[in-house]
Amino acid sequence: MLSASPLQNASLALLFAGLYFTVRAYRRLRRSSLPPGPSGLPIVGNIYDIPATNEWLAFMEMSRKYDSDVIALNLMGDTMIVLNSVTAINDLLEDRSLIYSDRPPFPTLNDLVGFTWHFAFMPYGPEWKERRKVFMQQFQPSQVLLHRPAELKAGHVLLQRLLESPEKYERHLRHMAGMVILSTAYGINIQPEDDPHIAISETALHAMACTGNRGSFWVDSFPILKYVPEFLPGSGFKQKAREWARAVTAMPKVPYEFVKRSRAAGMANSSIASRVLDDIEESGANQDEREKVLEDVLAACYAAGADTTVSALASFILAMTMFPEIQKKAQAAVDEVVGPNRLPDFEDNIPYVDAVARELLRWRPVFPLSVPHAVTADDVYKGYHIPAGAVVVGNSWAVLHDEKIYGPNTDRFIPERWLTESGEINKAIREPDTAFGFGRRICPGKDMAQWSLWICVASILAAFNITKGVDENGVPLEPSGEYTSGLLCWLGGLQVGSSRAKIATEWRNYLINVIYTEKRAGQRIWVNLTLIIGLSKVYYT
Numbered sequence: 001m002l003s004a005s006p007l008q009n010a011s012l013a014l015l016f017a018g019l020y021f022t023v024r025a026y027r028r029l030r031r032s033s034l035p036p037g038p039s040g041l042p043i044v045g046n047i048y049d050i051p052a053t054n055e056w057l058a059f060m061e062m063s064r065k066y067d068s069d070v071i072a073l074n075l076m077g078d079t080m081i082v083l084n085s086v087t088a089i090n091d092l093l094e095d096r097s098l099i100y101s102d103r104p105p106f107p108t109l110n111d112l113v114g115f116t117w118h119f120a121f122m123p124y125g126p127e128w129k130e131r132r133k134v135f136m137q138q139f140q141p142s143q144v145l146l147h148r149p150a151e152l153k154a155g156h157v158l159l160q161r162l163l164e165s166p167e168k169y170e171r172h173l174r175h176m177a178g179m180v181i182l183s184t185a186y187g188i189n190i191q192p193e194d195d196p197h198i199a200i201s202e203t204a205l206h207a208m209a210c211t212g213n214r215g216s217f218w219v220d221s222f223p224i225l226k227y228v229p230e231f232l233p234g235s236g237f238k239q240k241a242r243e244w245a246r247a248v249t250a251m252p253k254v255p256y257e258f259v260k261r262s263r264a265a266g267m268a269n270s271s272i273a274s275r276v277l278d279d280i281e282e283s284g285a286n287q288d289e290r291e292k293v294l295e296d297v298l299a300a301c302y303a304a305g306a307d308t309t310v311s312a313l314a315s316f317i318l319a320m321t322m323f324p325e326i327q328k329k330a331q332a333a334v335d336e337v338v339g340p341n342r343l344p345d346f347e348d349n350i351p352y353v354d355a356v357a358r359e360l361l362r363w364r365p366v367f368p369l370s371v372p373h374a375v376t377a378d379d380v381y382k383g384y385h386i387p388a389g390a391v392v393v394g395n396s397w398a399v400l401h402d403e404k405i406y407g408p409n410t411d412r413f414i415p416e417r418w419l420t421e422s423g424e425i426n427k428a429i430r431e432p433d434t435a436f437g438f439g440r441r442i443c444p445g446k447d448m449a450q451w452s453l454w455i456c457v458a459s460i461l462a463a464f465n466i467t468k469g470v471d472e473n474g475v476p477l478e479p480s481g482e483y484t485s486g487l488l489c490w491l492g493g494l495q496v497g498s499s500r501a502k503i504a505t506e507w508r509n510y511l512i513n514v515i516y517t518e519k520r521a522g523q524r525i526w527v528n529l530t531l532i533i534g535l536s537k538v539y540y541t
């Protein structure tokens, strides 16, 4: 074996030292031109500067501390830029959306679990554009009108189910959301219980909630771990991912094949799938390719639309429990327009309910940090360097709780902030659009989501009182009002399904005690609900 001379050793040591200091100096230089932020530790960077809960509040605090609405964090070598004001969000995610519309990679979610069909997680590029275009055609405001009958019917079935077992309200909200989406997208009439389509989708959504937070698994930080063989100790994540992948792969295929079979048998209901398939078959061009896009888009409706709507409605239940005086006002507003003999309809003009629905999205945004974007080219903003590849997070919570925009006490649920003195919607107040994300990635299901929320809120208010539960001594039990946090420490993650997780874990545990729903106005409402049961029987058979 050859051995190096002392001179060679000294030269090598010098070379390494030189390299080390050059890299350090380069990093310092780069860091100094990044937006301000906590300095962090070697290697791990700022991961310990981000708390495990309520990260959006920590980012607002950093913004104050560094006197900058744009802050930068280093998460194990990756740069995360957090935008804490409406101005910064507009300047970058809206006005420069050409380069700010990418997504960071999701190694566990996409590569291991198989959500590659879901365009919400696709990089900005032709595949994403194609799917988004097809989606938008079906969810633009004029098309959304076609979905209203399904939303109304599902709202009525929701009331009936709440009446039967109010303590299972979260399950009923899920059923309602699934019913709207499966019937709109595929023309599928779901079963009242144990529907197989719902079961597959819920398992896949659970997988999404577990893996959508980048950083939940080490493989997110070290993608090479994807290749670890399953027999090695510590590779449990791969087995779990393989189990989830079965449902995730089945989610787009099973309902799509159902539609194809129903069409072949001449029994398909009207749906987005059927309308687009008619077009595809008529034109005959690129049939397989276009069908694959359609299959993905339909599945994206459930994947993106179910948990979100459920989460917002669960916040509604919470708000009505915490602010009973608002509930009374909202019920009075509904009663005044709707009267005692029917349930609300989309044609009803009830500004107070509009205000409640807006306040809901503002007060407890489903995605407090939206869904992370990524920037595809180097950029300069306010003199700061934003490096290509950085994850860019819009702090929706900061905007939606900004008292300069929405007035005082933004932590309280105050629908009046949206109203003029005469009780109409005040058009001068910025709509809660921030709750639906930004720029080219803004939620394309926004209109449908808002109408779904509206009809459920109005219908529940018309039929039920929502009150705190009492313990065995009759003492009211206070709900904690806490939510889970979705953004894990390493990289800007997702909030998908996290409110659901909280409700599932905490609320369900003392659900029967904490929140119960009672029939309001006794017989009068019961009569209405009997009518609804009649309607839903037609639906179920």
Ligand code: HEM
Residues within 6 Å of the ligand: 119, 120, 121, 132, 135, 300, 301, 302, 304, 305, 306, 308, 309, 312, 366, 367, 370, 371, 372, 373, 435, 436, 437, 438, 439, 440, 441, 442, 443, 444, 445, 446, 448, 449
């Ligand atoms: C209250 C309900 C909802 C809320 C709060 C919500 C919010 C959001 C947010 C914050 C994003 C990320 C936007 C961004 O990256 O900047 C998003 C994306 C998306 N949403 Fe929604 N959403 C809701 C309901 C729905 C519904 C009902 C559908 C479908 C029918 C839907 C379909 C989608 C899709 C497909 C994307 C991915 C867009 C893309 O990456 O291009 N959402 N949503």
